[in-house]
Amino acid sequence: MKTRFAPSPSGHLHVGGARTALFNFAFARxxxxxxxxxxxxxxxxxxxxxxxxxxxxxxxxxxxxWDEGPEFAEGAIACxxxxxxxxxxxxxxxxxxxxxxxxxxxxKAYRAFDTPEELEAQRRRAAEEKRAFRYQRTTIDPATExxxxxxxxxxxxxLVVPQEPVTIVDAVLGEATIPAGEIDDxxxxxxxxxxTYHFAVxxxxxxxxxxxxxxxxxxxxxxxxxMLIQDALGFRRPTYAHLxxxxxPDGSKMSKRDKDRTLRARVRDLGLDAPPPATVGAARFAAxxxxxxxxxxxxxxxxxxxxLDVSLPEINVDDFRRSGYLPEVLVNxxxxxxWSPGNDLEKFDLAFLCEHFSLERVLRTxxxxxxxxxxxxxxxxxxxxxxxxxxxxxxxxxxxxxxEFMERLTPAQFELLMNASxxxxxxxxxxxxxxxxxxxxxxxxxxxxxxxxxxxxTGASPNGVDHLRGVRPVLEALETWDVPAIxxxxxxxxxxxxxxxVGKVAQPLRIAVTGGTVSPPIHDTLALxxxxxxxxxxxxxxxxxxxxx
RNA sequence: GGCCCCAUCGUCUAGUCUGGUCCAGGACACGGCCCUUUCAAGGCUGUAACACGGGUUCGAAUCCCGUUGGGGUCACCA
Numbered sequence: 001m002k003t004r005f006a007p008s009p010s011g012h013l014h015v016g017g018a019r020t021a022l023f024n025f026a027f028a029r030x031x032x033x034x035x036x037x038x039x040x041x042x043x044x045x046x047x048x049x050x051x052x053x054x055x056x057x058x059x060x061x062x063x064x065x066w067d068e069g070p071e072f073a074e075g076a077i078a079c080x081x082x083x084x085x086x087x088x089x090x091x092x093x094x095x096x097x098x099x100x101x102x103x104x105x106x107x108k109a110y111r112a113f114d115t116p117e118e119l120e121a122q123r124r125r126a127a128e129e130k131r132a133f134r135y136q137r138t139t140i141d142p143a144t145e146x147x148x149x150x151x152x153x154x155x156x157x158x159l160v161v162p163q164e165p166v167t168i169v170d171a172v173l174g175e176a177t178i179p180a181g182e183i184d185d186x187x188x189x190x191x192x193x194x195x196t197y198h199f200a201v202x203x204x205x206x207x208x209x210x211x212x213x214x215x216x217x218x219x220x221x222x223x224x225x226x227m228l229i230q231d232a233l234g235f236r237r238p239t240y241a242h243l244x245x246x247x248x249p250d251g252s253k254m255s256k257r258d259k260d261r262t263l264r265a266r267v268r269d270l271g272l273d274a275p276p277p278a279t280v281g282a283a284r285f286a287a288x289x290x291x292x293x294x295x296x297x298x299x300x301x302x303x304x305x306x307x308l309d310v311s312l313p314e315i316n317v318d319d320f321r322r323s324g325y326l327p328e329v330l331v332n333x334x335x336x337x338x339w340s341p342g343n344d345l346e347k348f349d350l351a352f353l354c355e356h357f358s359l360e361r362v363l364r365t366x367x368x369x370x371x372x373x374x375x376x377x378x379x380x381x382x383x384x385x386x387x388x389x390x391x392x393x394x395x396x397x398x399x400x401x402x403x404e405f406m407e408r409l410t411p412a413q414f415e416l417l418m419n420a421s422x423x424x425x426x427x428x429x430x431x432x433x434x435x436x437x438x439x440x441x442x443x444x445x446x447x448x449x450x451x452x453x454x455x456x457x458t459g460a461s462p463n464g465v466d467h468l469r470g471v472r473p474v475l476e477a478l479e480t481w482d483v484p485a486i487x488x489x490x491x492x493x494x495x496x497x498x499x500x501x502v503g504k505v506a507q508p509l510r511i512a513v514t515g516g517t518v519s520p521p522i523h524d525t526l527a528l529x530x531x532x533x534x535x536x537x538x539x540x541x542x543x544x545x546x547x548x549x
Numbered sequence: 550g551g552c553c554c555c556a557u558c559g560u561c562u563a564g565u566c567u568g569g570u571c572c573a574g575g576a577c578a579c580g581g582c583c584c585u586u587u588c589a590a591g592g593c594u595g596u597a598a599c600a601c602g603g604g605u606u607c608g609a610a611u612c613c614c615g616u617u618g619g620g621g622u623c624a625c626c627a
Contacts, residue, residue, distance in 0.1 A: 367560090372578055510587060
């Protein structure tokens with residue numbers, strides 16, 4: 001028994017694709033079979049080696065390792081290889097051509113010389129007449145064909161499709177019959193010599209021994225085509241199972257374009273007609289803004305989002321990784337969209353899924369991707385992590401995405417930061433994103449001007465500034481600079497001068513040393529920064545004009 | 550528009566095959582209360598759904614038909 005995941009490598013692995021991979025993987029494990037990864041890169045324009053590698057990394061990060069497929073090694077992980085290599089369709093052209101020749105010889109396929117323009121015109125006419133477009137087979141006499149071939153005229157290969165109804169048997173959706181005439185003579189090989197998706201998929205699934213195909217529901221109608229090819233070639237029929245599609249909360253299809261949509265909306269809100277400096281070129285920006293079909297590259301989109309101060313929706317597995325989600329949480333949550341083990345159980349890991357996954361419990365209805373629930377799962381999982389493991393995971397995350405922290409913080413500081421952050425961080429990214437003040441030079445710190453800040457610092461005496469002035473010598477006099485010592489000093493000061501209301505002192509201190517109203521508990525914050533920086537920042541804060549800020 | 554698929558709280562879902570134990574269970578979100586030096590986190594608690602209309606049956610969320618709504622697909626993209 002064998003399953004497979006067969007992505008086309010454009011961009012990054014999207015969460016919908018990740019779920020498909022997950023189910024195929026879990027199903028193979030459950031049945032004691034094998035899981036194949038195959039890269040469907042038959043579209044030369046859209047495929048790239050970089051994207052392929054990204055897909056492999058994303059899958060491996062989730063713990064979805066393939067028994068057969070491209071060879072991959074990273075750290076302690078190594079997987080891939082196999083007898084049916086190569087696993088990149090672009091390297092399997094001779095295989096497809098040999099089979100295509102056979103079909104041609106048997107009269108089950110034929111050459112078609114229509115130009116894209118001609119077909120487009122026919123399609124337009126069909127649309128005008130409000131009827132579905134179906135390709136009309138034209139017979140061409142051998143002499144003419146020989147002449148066209150001799151001229152080197154571009155042509156495609158099409159399948160001779162019998163005019164009969166086709167009944168699809170699907171393990172999750174049941175049976176569906178496509179009436180005769182619904183399917184026309186579709187293309188098997190493109191003019192550039194590459195096979196179409198339909199042909200390559202069927203051939204490879206047969207040759208690689210795939211017995212079960214779990215894929216997105218958008219392929220449901222294609223299944224009839226694939227069955228027709230199998231019949232023409234005399235291939236076996238795998239079991240099909242079509243998975244519902246994952247949607248955005250608003251019901252739109254979750255797609256990579258959502259990033260562009262978010263950015264365009266933001267640009268419109270701001271009334272921008274030129275790109276912010278160092279994001280994208282002016283011409284590129286104008287073209288992108290004018291044409292909703294143009295997508296920015298991920299790097300461009302990221303730069304623009306940073307400049308416009310918006311957060312891009314997480315769509316790809318890599319986005320969630322960057323945002324600080326735990327891979328086991330994503331796996332758990334993805335599985336819950338379209339599958340459930342029953343009995344009100346919803347927290348489980350990959351091993352559990354591999355042990356219990358079944359097609360019978362796959363839902364037919366599409367799910368909307370609820371980031372709030374994903375976040376809630378992430379919070380629970382992070383809180384349940386042993387302290388040491390949280391710190392270790394944060395270290396890995398920081399190394400990958402926040403090198404500035406790793407460079408500036410001593411190991412002791414890093415340890416302190418993460419100890420203070422565990423239990424109050426919802427993602428692995430929050431300790432970094434929320435504590436920029438730690439990697440800012442003392443003299444470069446800027447204070448945010450906002451109502452809560454003014455409220456904490458100004459007002460009737462003794463106000464925040466007064467307390468700052470009062471607590472500074474107390475801190476300066478400390479000989480040991482650690483959390484207990486600071487705690488004693490600050491609470492002692494509050495007891496004598498602020499009616500035991502620690503917050504009256506803590507908040508001004510927090511603002512003075514971090515620039516804002518949010519940071520880890522005040523003793524941790526001060527300990528983290530070190531005595532010199534704290535005193536320096538308080539001194540600067542005392543010179544700041546709080547009234548007019 | 551043709552063809553195909555789907556339909557339980559706002560969302561993810563349990564329950565549907567094998568009708569009664571369901572005036573529908575869990576989780577997230579939301580509201581309230583508590584805790585609190587900020588932001589979080591945490592504790593307690595509340596509101597909330599069988600799309601609609603017909604059947605079948607002693608009895609329907611569960612079976613049948615229709616309506617409505619949603620989705621997929623109609624490429625030399627996958």
